[in-house]
Amino acid sequence: MLQSRFSQMILHKKKEQTAIKFLGNKLSYDWLQHCINRIAKEISMISCPAKQTAAIVLDRSPEMIAAIMAMLQMKITFVPIDPNFPKERIAWILQDAQVDFIVSQMKYKPFFAGIPSCFLDQPSTEETIDDYSQFAGNPLAYVAYTSGTSGNPKGVMVTRKGLANFIEGLAKRIHFEGLHRIACFTTVSFDIFFVESIAALVYGWEIVLASEEEKDNPRKMAKLLMEEKVEILQLTPSRLQLLYNYDSQLASLKSVKILMVGGETFPDSLLTCVKQKTNAKIYNMYGPTECTIWATVSELTDKEHPDIGKPLPNIGVWVVDDTLRPVPTGQIGELCLSGACLAAGYHNQEKRTAQSFCQLPENGMFVYRTGDFVRLLPSGDLEYVGRKDNQIKLHGYRIELEEIEHNLQDHPAIERAIALAEGTEDQKQIVLTYSRVKEKKVRDSELRLWLKNRIPDYMLPARYVEIEDYPFTLNGKVDRKALESLIEKKTAEGYESHAPACDYEQEIWDAIQSVRNQSYGSPPAETTLMELGIDSLSFIRIAVRLEETLGFEFEDRMLDYRLFETVRELSDYVSNQLKKCI
Numbered sequence: 001m002l003q004s005r006f007s008q009m010i011l012h013k014k015k016e017q018t019a020i021k022f023l024g025n026k027l028s029y030d031w032l033q034h035c036i037n038r039i040a041k042e043i044s045m046i047s048c049p050a051k052q053t054a055a056i057v058l059d060r061s062p063e064m065i066a067a068i069m070a071m072l073q074m075k076i077t078f079v080p081i082d083p084n085f086p087k088e089r090i091a092w093i094l095q096d097a098q099v100d101f102i103v104s105q106m107k108y109k110p111f112f113a114g115i116p117s118c119f120l121d122q123p124s125t126e127e128t129i130d131d132y133s134q135f136a137g138n139p140l141a142y143v144a145y146t147s148g149t150s151g152n153p154k155g156v157m158v159t160r161k162g163l164a165n166f167i168e169g170l171a172k173r174i175h176f177e178g179l180h181r182i183a184c185f186t187t188v189s190f191d192i193f194f195v196e197s198i199a200a201l202v203y204g205w206e207i208v209l210a211s212e213e214e215k216d217n218p219r220k221m222a223k224l225l226m227e228e229k230v231e232i233l234q235l236t237p238s239r240l241q242l243l244y245n246y247d248s249q250l251a252s253l254k255s256v257k258i259l260m261v262g263g264e265t266f267p268d269s270l271l272t273c274v275k276q277k278t279n280a281k282i283y284n285m286y287g288p289t290e291c292t293i294w295a296t297v298s299e300l301t302d303k304e305h306p307d308i309g310k311p312l313p314n315i316g317v318w319v320v321d322d323t324l325r326p327v328p329t330g331q332i333g334e335l336c337l338s339g340a341c342l343a344a345g346y347h348n349q350e351k352r353t354a355q356s357f358c359q360l361p362e363n364g365m366f367v368y369r370t371g372d373f374v375r376l377l378p379s380g381d382l383e384y385v386g387r388k389d390n391q392i393k394l395h396g397y398r399i400e401l402e403e404i405e406h407n408l409q410d411h412p413a414i415e416r417a418i419a420l421a422e423g424t425e426d427q428k429q430i431v432l433t434y435s436r437v438k439e440k441k442v443r444d445s446e447l448r449l450w451l452k453n454r455i456p457d458y459m460l461p462a463r464y465v466e467i468e469d470y471p472f473t474l475n476g477k478v479d480r481k482a483l484e485s486l487i488e489k490k491t492a493e494g495y496e497s498h499a500p501a502c503d504y505e506q507e508i509w510d511a512i513q514s515v516r517n518q519s520y521g522s523p524p525a526e527t528t529l530m531e532l533g534i535d536s537l538s539f540i541r542i543a544v545r546l547e548e549t550l551g552f553e554f555e556d557r558m559l560d561y562r563l564f565e566t567v568r569e570l571s572d573y574v575s576n577q578l579k580k581c582i
Helices: 003-010 029-044 062-074 088-096 106-112 160-175 190-202 211-215 220-226 236-246 268-277 350-356 401-409 444-452 480-493 503-515 536-550 567-581
Strands: 018-022 025-028 053-057 077-080 100-103 117-119 140-145 156-160 181-184 206-209 232-235 256-261 279-286 294-297 314-318 332-339 355-358 366-376 383-389 391-394 397-400 414-422 430-438 463-466
Touching: 018 062, 018 117, 018 190, 025 332, 029 053, 029 062, 029 100, 053 088, 053 106, 053 332, 053 355, 062 077, 062 190, 062 206, 062 430, 088 106, 088 140, 100 106, 106 117, 106 397, 140 160, 156 160, 190 206, 190 232, 211 220, 220 236, 232 236, 236 268, 236 536, 268 279, 294 430, 314 366, 350 355, 350 366, 391 430, 397 401, 401 414, 401 430, 401 444, 414 480, 430 480, 503 567, 536 567
Parallel strands: 018 206, 053 077, 053 100, 077 140, 100 117, 181 206, 181 232, 232 256, 256 279, 430 463
Antiparallel strands: 018 025, 140 156, 279 294, 314 332, 332 366, 355 366, 366 383, 391 397, 414 430
16 A cells, blocks of 8 residues: 555656755655665665565665665565664664664674675665565564663564554644645654655655754754745654754744644643744644554644544544553543554564553453553543653653663662653653662763663663662562652752862853752862753753853854763863854
C-alpha cells in the first residue's frame, strides 16, 4: 500500500516539484525517485544470504530519507540508528536486531566490521531498479529501539499495516488541505521522524530538512522556519520551549498553519503562550512507539487545558483497572490501545511482549498496555494523568530510569544507583544518586564519561549526588520520597563561598540562579554546568538573559551548552565577546 501510494503520488507530481530542501539545495521528486531506485540497485548487489532486515546508519541528508523509502519499496524491514549514539549501543542494537546488511557511509565502517554493507558515498553502480513488484512481502516496516528496563534498549517491531493506517488516519483527523511545506527537526531514531519524512512524501509535501546544527540551535531553527515559510511543524514541548526561550514572540511561527506538539506532557503555561503568539491550529499528539507513532489527537486551539483527545481511525481506546476491566467515565485507569496501530511486539523478547500485549478479560480484545494513567472525560476526550512506573519522557524521548541505573552499576566503584526525575514539566531533569564501594573514590566527571560511552546524550543525568546511606521502606525497598528529600537537603547545603575569580562571573551566577530559580551561594568558577543541572532549555534562557544584561550577542554556533564545561569557560567566552564590542 505504501509503495503504491508513493508511486501514485510521484505520477501526479510535476517532476521538477521540490521534494526535499536541504542546506539551500532544492531536490525534486524526480531526483528523489532516481536516488531511491539507485539505492535499491546498490542493495540488490550486496552479497548476503538474505535481505530481510537492514540497519540504516547515515548522517542527516536527503540520501538518508531516500534510503528509508528504498527499504519500504523493497519491503525490507529497516532499523534506523542515529550514528551519534555511543559505539557500544550501536553494536548492541546491530547484534540484537540480527540485521542482514547495513546501509551507511565509509566513515562509519569500523562500527560494523564483518557485516555486509553498502556505502552511499562510494556507489558501486549508476544503475537503477524501476520495478519493485519482484520483491516478496514483509509485514514489518521497521524496528525502533527505545529505552529498556533491563539496561539495554528494546526493539519495537512496527508493521507496514500499522504505518499505512497511521498515514491515512492522520490526514483524516487533521485537515492539511492547501498546505505542503513541513520542517523536519526530529532525529531518525525517534519514530515521529517518519511524520516529517515518510508521511510527508506520501502526502506530496516539500520537506525542509534541518541539518544537524540547525535542528539543535534555536536561533538557526527560527531562521529556517522564517526563511522557508514553513506551514506544518511538529515539535516536542521541550523543543517548542527551546524555540520560545530564544524567540519570545514566536515570530518564527508566522507562516505555520498547523502545529503538532507531542512526545511528552504539554504544559498549560506553554500552551497559553503559543495560543497568544500564533494563529496556527494547535494539536496535541499522543502515542507510544508500540502503537505506531501517534495514536490519539486533540485540537487545543480553543481549549484552556491540554488533553490527548480521541483516537485516530481504526484504533480503540480502553481505560482499565489493575484487573484489566473497564473503569467508569471520569475515573483514573490505565490506557490500553487496540486495532491496526499495534506493533508485532518486541524483537527477541517474548516474555516482555506477552506482558505488554494481551487480551482484555471481558471482551477478548487484543491490546497494548501503555502504562499511562488517563481518565475518560464526558466529552469523550482522554486526559493524561501520569505513569504507573519509573518511565519518564524527557525532550520527547521515552526513558526507562532503570536503564541508566543498570549502566552505572556496572562501574567498578559503584555499589548502588537510583535515578530520579525532578523539576516541573518545562524544567524536568534526571538526577542520578549513587553509593560507592568502600575505599573507592570516583568523580562525577568520571561517571558522566562512563555513561556517555554507553547511553545516548538525551539519557545522561543532569546531576550526580552521592548518597552514603539510602533510606528504605518497611518492606526493604528504596524509599524514593525520602530520597527526594535527602537530595533537596544536599542541594540546599550548597557550596562553600568563593569570591568571583574571573570577569563577569557574578553576572553569570545571577543569570543561572534566576533561570534555575535556585540559590547556589557563591560556588567556585570551576563548577560544571552539569553539576548545576543546566540543560539545552535553561542554557538558552541564561544566554538570552546575559545578552540583555550585558549588551552583547552569542555567536550562533555557541548557543550550545555542551561547548561550556564550567562557569569559568562560559565567563571567558562572555568576556571575549564583550571585548569585541568595545
